[in-house]
Amino acid sequence: MTAERLLSYFGESRFVPELRSRSKDGVLGEMARVLADEGEIGDPALLLEMIRRRESLGSTGLGKGVAVPHGRSTAATDTRIVFALSKKGVDFGALDNEPCRLFFLIVAPYEDRKHEYLPLLGKIVEVVSDEAVRERLLQVDSFGAFTQTIREAFGE
Amino acid sequence: MSDRVQRLAQLQDLELMIREVEDPASKMKEEALGFSVEGLAQLQNARSRLLKQIPKQDLRAYQRIRRKYDRAVVPVMNRICLGCFQALPTSVTRNVSEAGPLPICENCGRILYWL
Numbered sequence: 432m433t434a435e436r437l438l439s440y441f442g443e444s445r446f447v448p449e450l451r452s453r454s455k456d457g458v459l460g461e462m463a464r465v466l467a468d469e470g471e472i473g474d475p476a477l478l479l480e481m482i483r484r485r486e487s488l489g490s491t492g493l494g495k496g497v498a499v500p501h502g503r504s505t506a507a508t509d510t511r512i513v514f515a516l517s518k519k520g521v522d523f524g525a526l527d528n529e530p531c532r533l534f535f536l537i538v539a540p541y542e543d544r545k546h547e548y549l550p551l552l553g554k555i556v557e558v559v560s561d562e563a564v565r566e567r568l569l570q571v572d573s574f575g576a577f578t579q580t581i582r583e584a585f586g587e
Numbered sequence: 588m589s590d591r592v593q594r595l596a597q598l599q600d601l602e603l604m605i606r607e608v609e610d611p612a613s614k615m616k617e618e619a620l621g622f623s624v625e626g627l628a629q630l631q632n633a634r635s636r637l638l639k640q641i642p643k644q645d646l647r648a649y650q651r652i653r654r655k656y657d658r659a660v661v662p663v664m665n666r667i668c669l670g671c672f673q674a675l676p677t678s679v680t681r682n683v684s685e686a687g688p689l690p691i692c693e694n695c696g697r698i699l700y701w702l
Contacts, residue, residue: 472702477593481600484630488608489623499622503603505596505660505700508669526621541603541658549616556620 434585443574447515477506492525501537589683671695
């Protein structure tokens with residue numbers, strides 16, 4: 432997967448430079464509303480229910496300050512990613528018990544016709560496994576800076 | 588959207604998640620990425636609770652459609668059924684009464700979920 436391909440799932444309207452919420456549930460709701468506000472999903476309630484259920488299987492807080500809540504839902508028509516930052520950090524029940532600061536909400540349609548969901552999830556995990564990339568992502572203050580950081584992570 | 592369609596959409600999403608957790612390949616892929624995927628019993632309990640909230644006739648319709656298609660509840664966008672991609676006649680609306688029929692695509696027969 433190229434940087435451009437990965438970036439096609441993000442968007443300026445899906446970039447949240449600072450989350451207002453300080454709780455896990457609040458963060459999930461705030462990120463789901465981003466998709467609802469831009470018309471990607473009709474009603475965030477269905478999506479939120481699916482995301483919460485997925486979290487009940489085990490926190491998607493991977494550790495090292497990163498959380499990747501994700502799932503497939505009838506409410507979604509296309510695969511989309513919301514990227515959000517929380518400088519103060521949020522207790523997300525992460526594996527290392529550290530607060531999460533980088534959030535990637537991945538939402539895919541019920542039918543994953545292009546079989547892109549799991550590879551996409553894998554690519555995000557791979558990108559944020561690099562400490563230098565995580566440090567740079569924590570500093571981004573615009574969507575342009577975010578896309579630049581992702582391109583650099585791909586060596587472009 | 589009506590509560591009746593909302594519950595069927597919830598059921599569909601929940602059943603998809605249960606299938607993913609039950610599927611060893613899918614579960615293994617997620618776990619290999621570092622995600623914990625436990626709690627199948629919890630999902631099955633949630634499904635049982637949800638089934639009790641769904642009117643019997645709605646559940647029968649959902650199960651009948653599921654026998655034909657993987658996805659019984661499909662989104663509607665710009666008056667297009669995203670199950671069969673046919674335009675919906677104006678007679679089909681998002682308004683569903685508590686006792687009336689579910690909104691159904693006249694072409695493919697799937698239950699319609701308005702975005």
